[in-house]
Amino acid sequence: MSLSPPATATAVDDHGGGKIEAEVQDEAWVWVEIKAEARRDAESEPALASYLYSTILSHSSLARSLAFHLGNKLCSSTLLSTLLYDLFLNTVSADPRLRSATVADLRAARYRDPACISFSHCLLNYKGFLAIQAHRVAHKLWLQNRKPIALALHSRIADVFSVDIHPAARIVVIGETAVVGNNVSILHHVTLGGTGKMGGDRHPKIGDGVLIGVGATILGNVKIGEGAKVGAGSVVLIDVPPRTTAVGNPARLVGGNEQPNVHEDVPGESMDHTSFISQWSDYII
């Protein structure tokens, strides 16, 4: 299966209107792919077909499918699925940038992660992907000063996905020309939280193309520069410069704070968790 929409769609990117148009085409193309995948899986695996129809094939758009799936994942006996479905659908419908970000996330996972065998697999099963989509809605509600509901959503995201991102945390830095480059990969058991008891801006800022490994914890008002890499299980309490790697607990920069090694790839794309190992050979006790 090809991983790109038809060339005509990617070509048009010269101005704002064209970009939005291209994104709309992109969203439509990905949605067509997802439905084709789900239909194929439903045919080959009848035991899963009910799940695939209710989550994907019965919906008329990606936004509806995602809102439905998140509503059913995050609901509880006191927060009904229908209420959450409405909340997600209304927020996403009002903001095409949220929909573009979802498409970019899906493409990133599909392209970079060999374990991701299809778009639909990511849409249905990736905790990191689902947690970030829900976080974006919570973050938007937070910025609209609807803090109580943003925090309730945050609490459910943490309960269900074991991914704890404070709604005040800014995950994505979308510059004018950076939408496509918005390639953050956040795996599960990740915490982006505040620290200390002072008020003010106390939450992490995560740049483009960052890879945050399984179980990593990033605390406080620190910046993870674009293209940086945070190792699995690391606890990051300091800024990580662009295109460097932080590993360990507490996390240290590979190459040291003064002269950290700079890598060339975009780890959020390469999903390469282990290339720094050679530099650690002297670290073995």
Added chain:
Amino acid sequence: MSLSPPATATAVDDHGGGKIEAEVQDEAWVWVEIKAEARRDAESEPALASYLYSTILSHSSLARSLAFHLGNKLCSSTLLSTLLYDLFLNTVSADPRLRSATVADLRAARYRDPACISFSHCLLNYKGFLAIQAHRVAHKLWLQNRKPIALALHSRIADVFSVDIHPAARIVVIGETAVVGNNVSILHHVTLGGTGKMGGDRHPKIGDGVLIGVGATILGNVKIGEGAKVGAGSVVLIDVPPRTTAVGNPARLVGGNEQPNVHEDVPGESMDHTSFISQWSDYII
């Protein structure tokens, strides 16, 4: 909003009876605050009002609200919410010290954590807070030799809150005069477990004022001294002396085992996760 009950309440603390009376007043005051917060949030956010009424505003006491919320959070298809609600309510009703501890926890979170924008936010959404309230009930059942139900509760707490505290673990050391000082802060993804295959007392003891960071693991019959600090993601296998900091995996004391640095604040109160960083500068590879 003021963070203390009226002066008349805090003044009375000279004898046992006065203390209990003051605590009852304290509980009542916190409950009044919580209801006022919930009412204000329900008005500003109708989408959340149903949740706030069912969890807080329809109840006649803090104990009932908490028992209801925990019952609905921890229930499953084989452990009904009504059964758990009864279990929590009966245990808490029979022991005023459990209720005092809840109030102390709420005040601690509200006072120390700038991310905690209200008592009700803590009551509804803080996994650490909720896990500890449920653990206290499980611990009490364990001490009454009702082990099977204590372990079933423990299993649900771990499933739902990703906080794994063995029911035999003693979290709080409540001395004769130390109830108010009972300021342990336990964040999420924390494990307090046993180790080895010998029987006997194999579980951690956590002193007053301790701060246990996100994702920390404390294993075996170790003592975390009063006012100590355990860094996020740390794995603690040794005793941590009072007012020292243990970080890393496996955790080491900041300043070394022989002469650990002693800090002056109560980290469970200051919630300062990062002040040890300067001492780690030489640790960068």
Added chain:
Amino acid sequence: MSLSPPATATAVDDHGGGKIEAEVQDEAWVWVEIKAEARRDAESEPALASYLYSTILSHSSLARSLAFHLGNKLCSSTLLSTLLYDLFLNTVSADPRLRSATVADLRAARYRDPACISFSHCLLNYKGFLAIQAHRVAHKLWLQNRKPIALALHSRIADVFSVDIHPAARIVVIGETAVVGNNVSILHHVTLGGTGKMGGDRHPKIGDGVLIGVGATILGNVKIGEGAKVGAGSVVLIDVPPRTTAVGNPARLVGGNEQPNVHEDVPGESMDHTSFISQWSDYII
């Protein structure tokens, strides 16, 4: 309570048919024990009796009890418990080796872990145990090229048990004569995942008798040799030779990569998480 079936059962092990017969007897003996435990607990704790009857005492075999319990644990509003129950029951019924493995896991937990006060406690409450039973089914479906349903199951296991084992990961190396020695212990918050964006065999292989501690992460196509030990919270990116210990983040071998210390016990049996501490004394900063 004795931990072994009657001698007659263990004695017969001289040929294939005898082994299977012995295993069937073993399964029957464990099931009798489990029912006796559950009956005793139900009598002493009426509040838990409903749970014990629905999960254990109403079933006619261990396989049915486990399929029922996993179906109810892992179900969601879009993946019904009855569907999962059928999936587990059909897969397990068709493969006696899955049933033997379950019995071996139960005996291992019961024998090695002093916190495991009964077989039924493990069956009902141990996240690691439950996650591995469900993983074995997911792994089998993966090998049958039923990938979409294997991944959906994997997603639910990760959501509910906070144990993330890719369905392609091989946990157990069951040699011709090694069934009983199949003593891997995997605690909660464990991740066994792939790394990098290349295809091919990218997942961990875990040998017999391995102990994987709380919150450990093992990434990529690495081998954890038989009898090895992975410390709590460790992040393992390299092969771990047989009977050695890997600890820390990133994990290093105790004794160093060149001459790792070799221990004599089978840590998956001894459950000894901490004996390497003495070797770390110089590691304190």
Added chain:
Amino acid sequence: MSLSPPATATAVDDHGGGKIEAEVQDEAWVWVEIKAEARRDAESEPALASYLYSTILSHSSLARSLAFHLGNKLCSSTLLSTLLYDLFLNTVSADPRLRSATVADLRAARYRDPACISFSHCLLNYKGFLAIQAHRVAHKLWLQNRKPIALALHSRIADVFSVDIHPAARIVVIGETAVVGNNVSILHHVTLGGTGKMGGDRHPKIGDGVLIGVGATILGNVKIGEGAKVGAGSVVLIDVPPRTTAVGNPARLVGGNEQPNVHEDVPGESMDHTSFISQWSDYII
């Protein structure tokens, strides 16, 4: 099994205090019987044991068991079981007459209806019995002018039990000496409703010892006199004098309005639905 408590209990009935004491003893005696029945059934039918423990055997009193069962029967996704449980328990705890009425209903069903093989069978499975217990609570809330919640309860009773009794309807006429004689039997698919669009008292009044057959409908401010009988499927729009029978649609009195036949038994006790048949022989067309 005997159907009466020990003689000592029934003997004391000479004054108010004695009566209440006797009733308390009566309640305790019935509850002991119910638990014995449930224990016996759980032993002989493991598949039902979970149900029997959760509904009966895990509770400390009949009132708690009934509140639990009704809460779980009548709950919906927007009216939680825990909320209803609380509502039933609080209302019943505050009024010993509601508890006496429940005991009287249980004894009546057990004594009169040969299909009622045990108290516990009635408590768990009889729609008429359960609907009346819930109606009594709704009626009490109505009298306290808590109309919205009384009507919400009424709606759920009608949905779940197909028994439609307006909360304003007075089912039982409990005179000073008539508590034990309060033997109304209402089967399922029964409607007691208002008629017309005038306000005022528009609902039926049902006297002691009345038997209302399956599917009967009684509309408007009519009186069903003590000991009267309403045939299955009858539609009653007129007063029914004491100890007479009304049958058919629209219901007519057996023997005619002027000289209705008067029977001697208490049909709510004899449960005799068919003795009037001989008088209808000329009715065959």
Added chain:
Amino acid sequence: MSLSPPATATAVDDHGGGKIEAEVQDEAWVWVEIKAEARRDAESEPALASYLYSTILSHSSLARSLAFHLGNKLCSSTLLSTLLYDLFLNTVSADPRLRSATVADLRAARYRDPACISFSHCLLNYKGFLAIQAHRVAHKLWLQNRKPIALALHSRIADVFSVDIHPAARIVVIGETAVVGNNVSILHHVTLGGTGKMGGDRHPKIGDGVLIGVGATILGNVKIGEGAKVGAGSVVLIDVPPRTTAVGNPARLVGGNEQPNVHEDVPGESMDHTSFISQWSDYII
């Protein structure tokens, strides 16, 4: 509380555009009333507030509130609430006549039925009202030849509301000028079904202003003329001329088939179930 919108709204009815405008105003006015009632009830009855917020006060329109409530009432483990919510919302949004009919039904119930103490009471609790709203959607799907989903909906309506209206049945005859007069009242336990095994049009047609009593059954291709009345529990197998009354089983016309009595009121409005009684005095056996 007044039962009409401000005069300005009802005055504009001279042409099509004006009528739709007036209806939109009418819908808005009723919705404002419903929210005011629900807010008042939530304040006076905190135990019901959660229910009122989730079903009414959190929604932005009557259509959304109704779709939410029906979705939660009619859902099952295999037909999710979110799916039904979408189905109702999409169907109703596309057809303003369905919304007008809902408003007319609410006003009719509120105006005619003294038991209906508020619009919100009808919206939340009236089985007949809710069943007809759901039936209209099922009927529309039937006409669009989406028979399988129409029948699935029909099955759920019958299960939950005990009102059985075949989706092919036409309940309302809306003439050009008859929208407001569309005053059918259908109480619970009503069946409108087909008969015989021939195909073709086999279902009832119910005219304007008809009152169908509790438990009535109307079978086959019969016409219930405008303003007719069908007694509670009646079984109607023949046409009922306009403004006549059919009662009994099998139903006969009051006054006889040849010269049925003609009444002047609109029984669907007067809700008078019993005025025919005087004519039945000679019917007593």
Added chain:
Amino acid sequence: MSLSPPATATAVDDHGGGKIEAEVQDEAWVWVEIKAEARRDAESEPALASYLYSTILSHSSLARSLAFHLGNKLCSSTLLSTLLYDLFLNTVSADPRLRSATVADLRAARYRDPACISFSHCLLNYKGFLAIQAHRVAHKLWLQNRKPIALALHSRIADVFSVDIHPAARIVVIGETAVVGNNVSILHHVTLGGTGKMGGDRHPKIGDGVLIGVGATILGNVKIGEGAKVGAGSVVLIDVPPRTTAVGNPARLVGGNEQPNVHEDVPGESMDHTSFISQWSDYII
């Protein structure tokens, strides 16, 4: 679509072994038809596909599909779907006559009732059909003296389907040669119950080919002869001879008790509810 299996199947009916073989073929043929219908509906109506896959298309046999559907329909928070699924599946698997009866019921509904547009429609949506399948299991449990679970099942059938058939009632009289003729049609709101307070055999016996209309009530130890017809809403307290019709409340025989009219068709097949009307013309008052 043809309504019969291929001729080869129906031809073999000469001896016992052949009959069973033919029935197995019949069951297989109906199941193939049902799956084809469900597949066609799922394609044309994606919103229903999830429901059709979970209830029909994911199952390997009709018995499994029916057990799954009944388990999900009849479950409650205290009687889990998995438990009921097991109970239905085990009972039906052990008795091929139950499976034959299901197939006969499906064919009867499909052949006789023009409203029944497909086998799958009957299987999923017909309350009467579903209630009878569940009743057969309850009746079998009753005969095995498993009365408590038979009564619990009876209670759920009455709650959910509004069809009340006492588990002691014998619905079908299956003679040696009468399996195919076993054509009872029971519509919804039907009650088959006992009467009086004497013990002994107090329940109805329903012969072959009987049609019982909507809302009918049959009470006591009466016989409804083969091919008899009971009108909608009728209340039957007397025996109904073969091939006669009983209507009204209380039910009378058409033609009178002495010389009841005998019809020639099998009403349970013709589904003709109304042919007796002409004989009632003089009955109009």
